[in-house]
Amino acid sequence: MDTISNKQRVLSFYKLIVGQRKAELIPEFVREDYIQHNRTAKQGRAGITAMINYLKTLPPPSVEAKSPIVRAIQEGDFVVTHLDIQFMGKRMAVIDFFKLKDGMLAEHWDAIQEMPDQTGLAVTAINGNSEIDKHASAENSKHIVEEFYKAVISKQAPVLISQFIKPDYIEHDPEIIGSGKSLINYLCDGIGGEIKLHRLIGEGGYVATQSEFKSEGKLFALYEIFRVEDNKIAERWSVKQSIPEGDSMF
Template sequence: MTYNLRKNVMNAKEVVATMWQALMTAADPAAIETYVDANYRQHSPYVKDGPQGLRELVDGLRPDYRYELVRIIGEGEFAVMHGIHHNWLNGVFSGGEAVVGFDMFRVANNRIAEHWDASVPLITASVSGRSQLEGATQVERPHLTATSESVAENYVKTVLIGRELDRIGEFVAPDVLQHSLEIGDGIDSLKAALAKTRYEYKKIHHVIAEGEFVAVHCEGEVHKNTYTFWDLFRLDEQLRIAEQWHVAAVFPDVVVHTNGAF
């Protein structure tokens, strides 16, 4: 793992939500001085490093930009947001007027110290008939945090990286609900999709859990191009994956900083 997720435990969710409301919703540039560390480290490929990169991002937002938060989870220093960026950058980098994505922040001393993200265009049609974002949103079983982290990490290592598809039933519920656009509901549809997937999972970089929800941030490839893979899982009462959300985004060869994707 990249970080010890349980050291220096703080309410990262509260810091991130407050910062986001002030900076991205209210468009108040003073929020950068209040909530962003002077050594802020950026991994988003299209945003420059440091607080100045954030200032330039906010200055470049469309007047009608808005963010729709669907769910947020946090563990230790980290918080992960899952939602929709509406009217995002005129579609220059996103490929659409609205994008679905994950934004992850690391918080240190009550300031935003680091950020990762990935997004894809909002699509209305899917194999399962479910949208990219609908489904459960609230943590109802906070005592499951450590278990969720373990189940998700072992699933990704065993099935997605290790390609042991015959073991998928150890981790996934038979009636798993699917929000990945190309996969239908149920474990058989998931297994069939994984058998022919073009995604090559290589390495886990972060596992962030809260209660029955857990987000896994992975490095991988599609046709030899570097990708960031985000998978959000919800566990059921039998401690198996009952619901999945997914974003896969290419990390371009030319970016505006030297921090890399991970």
């Protein structure tokens, strides 16, 4: 096994196996006991192989096509990617979480959400900053996001929660933008008391989170990416997906 980073391994997996449909390379990237948390897909290498074989039945992507990977975050054995995918006439936002072992893909979680038409909008569900500040402290960024969530979950007053948000904060969730609410009011008025934070992954000023919440009796997975700047949350992207009864995405 070569010594490239886990992030590079995941990006190569996307390019060679998903993009170029090279199913013969799967054993070089994916463990035999690969765990898939998306219950619509099969487990192990067989699940990846089935997905690639299906993709082979579709028209191949244009060689000029832009990479669907907008952001990639690595912390230790975890790699998180944020994707902008056009599939079967729909545009989808996807956040993937991968866990690697000895440089090979060992476990995968994802959340997928169809995006509305945002043509001509300055702020969309996907665009915005994507460069990781290598000088920023990942631990500090994770601490800020974790404290923000603690404040939301404990139902602190919005004025106290606002200390974590930059004045020029940019929200990318079309649902929140359309509601006319701030992120704080959206969380506090709707899901704040019902949300459970499962995982934080940080690199530089970026923090990816996995959480779940209940709304109107239904369970949802919420995968988010926060950008922290000057010790405050400056930008946020998210993907929300319903969780079937009795299932788990964590």
